[in-house]
Amino acid sequence: QVQLVESGGGLVQAGDSLRLSCAASGRTFTRYPMGWFRQAPGKEREFVAAIDWSGRITYYADSVKGRFTISRDNAKNTVYLQMNSLKPEDTAVYYCAASRESVAVLEGGYDYWGQGTQVTVSS
Helix, strand or coil: CCCEEEECCEEEECCCCEEEEEEECCCCHHHCCEEEEEECCCCCCEEEEEECCCCCCEEECCCCCCCEEEEEEHHHCEEEEEECCCCHHHCEEEEEEECCCCCCCCHHHCCEECCCEEEEEEC
């Protein structure tokens, strides 16, 4: 079992930066590909970024490519999402997720989810 706890959300202005963290429990964290998803009010949850177990392979949604960076520190059992040049349309609850199999861009590819952290970007 893996438990995930997100942190780092908040209220910022357009153009600002935030770094989200996702702390994972369990000794097998290093085996799990990880992902970040987000859900805006009235919208379905959508893929943001994903990273393989080694940290060498990453994927991004087109809407965040070039602005967001996913990374991980396996020694700290933590995955990060660095968000730069934030826009009002980035406002959402951000969730991290862990996969028991392979890195994925679809929700169904993930087995464990955190509770989410709110990111609000004002214009």
